Amino acid sequence: MKKILFLLVVGSIFCGCNFSKVKEEGEQYVSDNLVIDKISDHVYTHMSFFNSESFGKVACNGMIVLDDGQALVFDTPADNEASEELINWVKGSLKAEIKSVVATHFHDDCLGGLQAFHSHGVPSYANQRTIDLAKEQEIVLPQNSFEEFLELNVGDEKVNVEFLGEGHTRDNIIGYFPTEKIMFGGCLIKEINATKGNLEDANVEEWAKTVKKVKAKYPETSVVVPGHGKLGGAELLDYTISLFE
Template identity: 45%
Template sequence: MVSKELTIKKLSDHSYIHISKLVLENGAQYDCNGFIYVNNKEAYIFDTPANDNATTDLIQWLQKNKKTTIKGVIFNHFHADCNEGMDVFKKEGIPTIASKKTAELMALHKYPEPNLLFKEQLTLTLGNKTIINTFMGEAHTVDNIVSYFPDEELIFGGCMIKSIDAKKGNLADANIKEWSATVSKIKNAYPKIKTVIPGHGEHGNTKLLDYTISLFKAEK
């Protein structure tokens, strides 16, 4: 626990999950997962925390407590639980990164354009480590990407990946007919995965991929 707004869960010397609460207009609250990847006192963040206070806490934790430079924040998809803290990053001069499709959908919801856009894949480096961000297909949204960290054998899948026993969740912008096939592509593309981080709930291993595939298979 970093503050009442933000929890940070350490997975390894390089990998952390950040957890914050999104409050809906009807008063409902739920925990949202994001990811932090650190190497040589530099970091990339995957999805902003779900509110501005938690976002400020995360930036301060990295910059002041960990003495780490934030190279950018990457958005998994266009929903608020991925980019609600975007304005805080922009005020701090931290680069914001998204696919072109995500940027287009963010614009429709009155979010500013991210600083760096990519079409279907963007490879980033963090010292001697590589991060591969890829659009594999439609699922939770038409723009959702997956971020793969080969040195950790880890993926951050955001809301397209479900924690074990989770329900289907928000389907307002989903392609439920393609969801299972998209997650199957991820599993086949990265056969050595050991750690899978969903957008909500507990992380785990490839059982999360199998569970998500089975959850939406009946929608074919």
């Protein structure tokens, strides 16, 4: 995470928008709290905003996988208000039921809005390491755990959720949608030209090794969505490896 995210990423998206109103045109939804973009037939990104004492206002990415009237959400928006907005948008605009929400690590930019999903009866999933770390923070906990690998259904599609090692945190996981070869890398993966960002809970010695495992496991990845910043291709994996080697 870094201060220029808001200027480079959010500013470029929002230029010319009226923030006091909700805007929904074609394949994009924009409000004060939330931005949703369609990136493929089955996949949308969502972006919300987290106020950090160290980095200021930070744009945080998540991902939605959609099929046959069902949806899976990777990472909640940063708070319950934005999460409620996302849930209502999925129900109203996509005419879909959210079948599950997955927190990719224990920081607020991944599960800060978890209570909103629970209030709507949406089951939540996380690595057991995430749940253990979240318990120490005395925050809302994901309901279902896994250790290394989890396969979740979305309509007739399947989505992989996997822990391949430590990096940004001890518990960071990735999501992968095989049908369209799209990866949600979360905060394990950096956008091009990003700095190392928040290392408070990081394992910098293992970070590059973990991303090498991700790249080896999913060599056909065509799109990568990082936890913050612009999405790209497999070059984001290579950039992250080089940043921490």
